Amino acid sequence: MSDNRKHVAGRHFLQIPGPSNVPDSVLRAMAQPVIDHRGPDFPELTRRILANLKAVFRTDSHVFIYPASGTGGWECALLNALSPGDKVLAFETGHFSTLWKDVAEKLGLHIIWMPGDWRHGIKASLVEQKLSEDYDREIKAVLAVHTETSTGVTSCIPEIRAAMDKVKHPALLMVDAVSSLACSDFRHDEWGVDITVSASQKGLMLPPGLSFNAVSEEAMSRSKQSQSLHSYWRWDAMAENNARGYFPYTPGTNLLYGLDEALRLIHLEGLDNVIARHARLAEATRIAVSAWGLFNVCMNEKEFCNSTTAVFAPDHNDADELRRIVLERFNMSLGTGLGLLKGQIFRIGHLGDFNELMLMGTLSGVEMGLKLANMPYKPGGVQAAMEFLTR
């Protein structure tokens, strides 16, 4: 029996840390006919989406939508706000912070790179120290990944902002909230974030293809001084067109239909409820992981992540072998280890359109996979998660 045949029946469990499962109603919304993006019906769609999207970022300032992946959103933020040669302070919290740094380097920025162990978030004291040493205020931006999808580790953005404010440093705070938006508590305005980068395929429950920049007035203002040579990513053109309900070039129409529906679902459930649901399912996952006797990559419980739990395979076994067995036998995709953690860890995505019984299917697949892989573990993770969910 080929793998292909085995996997004919029932739903695939897409439990990577994004792209996440897309709700049926979002898929249906995306199946609507394409309309003229310069036509009279488009502004109503644009305006409704932007209003509902700002509520998810918890911002009253600007949110711009690009037909792009999250990687494009990083570039967009850096190009608009900074100029080649500008210094930026960045922190190695995992694979994606490293990739964002690589993008910044390619754009000619000067990176002050703070190494990390991939198991902790950004230390606010280090932000304070590095900025206080920057006597000439040459650092133009601090780059922080809110929840590191590669490790399931959260950095505390309000503490970073507080550190910046404490030393009265004018650098912009740029945050990657790709895997935290609509999963973890995130507050663009209240937390004093200048630019938030996010994308469609995580908590927003869409396929990949849209990227976002939420932009403070301060960042908008500074972007006027940018010497970067770029065109596609320009906030100014986006703002000007959005004001009329349009886009400066062809938007991703059908992904916007999907976004419109996903935002409706999020606000129907209530953003606070969405985040509480993620927190609860993430805690149930960690309880299962502990019961199995396995170790979370994230070492500090204050830095646990609502969207992803990254777990070391037991006793240095090959985590990708476990993933292979789980996929082949139970039709479930778990996230692979990235960068430094390749082969050491597997990642359980518990984000987006997800509920208790989908989680129980997911945890059962991991527990059965550990058994079939002959890796040392203690049975009982599934049982422990059920106890938590019913207590």
Next chain:
Amino acid sequence: MSDNRKHVAGRHFLQIPGPSNVPDSVLRAMAQPVIDHRGPDFPELTRRILANLKAVFRTDSHVFIYPASGTGGWECALLNALSPGDKVLAFETGHFSTLWKDVAEKLGLHIIWMPGDWRHGIKASLVEQKLSEDYDREIKAVLAVHTETSTGVTSCIPEIRAAMDKVKHPALLMVDAVSSLACSDFRHDEWGVDITVSASQKGLMLPPGLSFNAVSEEAMSRSKQSQSLHSYWRWDAMAENNARGYFPYTPGTNLLYGLDEALRLIHLEGLDNVIARHARLAEATRIAVSAWGLFNVCMNEKEFCNSTTAVFAPDHNDADELRRIVLERFNMSLGTGLGLLKGQIFRIGHLGDFNELMLMGTLSGVEMGLKLANMPYKPGGVQAAMEFLTR
């Protein structure tokens, strides 16, 4: 928080014993534009469907497709094959056998009704006895429900046929395979079934709306003598039109698109594999039920059912209260008790487009529901099912 809000996130677990979960590709197929059912493209669709459908019934004779529910399929079989006043032998194995008997009574048939306890299938010895007592061969048909969706009890069709053959009785054997087709082993030709009634919403993984009659040559021949007054259900008109790739009246075009795709999926997986998968997931379910210390309605292990497990709520608790809690808290629909068993049992549907991790989510929902309902049970059903699925 209203129930409506609670249920926004993630997939609903539709674990009633049908309608079953519909695969995405079937839903997509049904979303194709309606075409002219008298146009040149229709015969290819009709012929492919009929060929693939006959393979599922395991018959080389006729299969007729009606825009109707399974209840219509019962009526169709009775009207075509019999005449008002004809005697039929029928067996009370549960709610659906009782309903089929009620339909037969309304059509003016004379029912010889064999009462049952709803926990056992048809006894072949009783078939033999009743037919051997029918000296004047007045009984024109034996009605048998293959797997009783209301109880999860299977009647052994080959044993019934053998009993009929043993006494050389000419009655037609009519079988309801609504919830067994493509779930349990079923062989229209090899088992000597004259008329098999089935429907779209169980093992065939479609929404409700199509009903089927598989018809032997003997039944076709006898239908020519029927004195029933009817028009919609006429096999002869159906056969004549089907031969040209058409239907005598407007067919359910988009359900046919879905059927075409569902049959493709079944034959891609392989009918034997489909049935083996159902048998395995049903066994895992029963292992969980036993581990919980609960009782299966079906008392004879030879009569267990691949599509449905009907379970008594513990200690005479209200099974519908358990179902209510499971729906409200875990967004899962379990089947209610029907007829005599109302309030006493819940039914777990494990049929159609279903796999291991969907089952584990389902069983976890039942186990957590039992806890939240404060009903006496032993934890460990989920664990026992995982052990079975990985042994």
